Amino acid sequence: MKSTLPIQEAKQTFSAVVKAANAQGPITITNNGRPAAVIVSISDYELMNRPAHKAQTRARDKRLKRIFRRPARGNAVLDERRAV
16 A cells, blocks of 8 residues: 555545554555645554653663673772762
8 A cells, every 4th residue: 555645545445544554654644635644553653652761761771780780890999088
């Protein structure tokens, strides 16, 4: 199926449009030749609506866990008095 459809064609074949969006990716619906809507799969929709900060937080947490799992090199004792 095409990735862009006029609204009339989309209305006539709506179930096929939904199946194509799940299989192929977003389908743009046009009204008078101009983009009016996009049909996307639920997984794509959830991915777009997931707050970016959660993904960034997870990545940061993974990096921190990896860093703190490493054994300390040399004398790892920190002297708080020397902190700037």
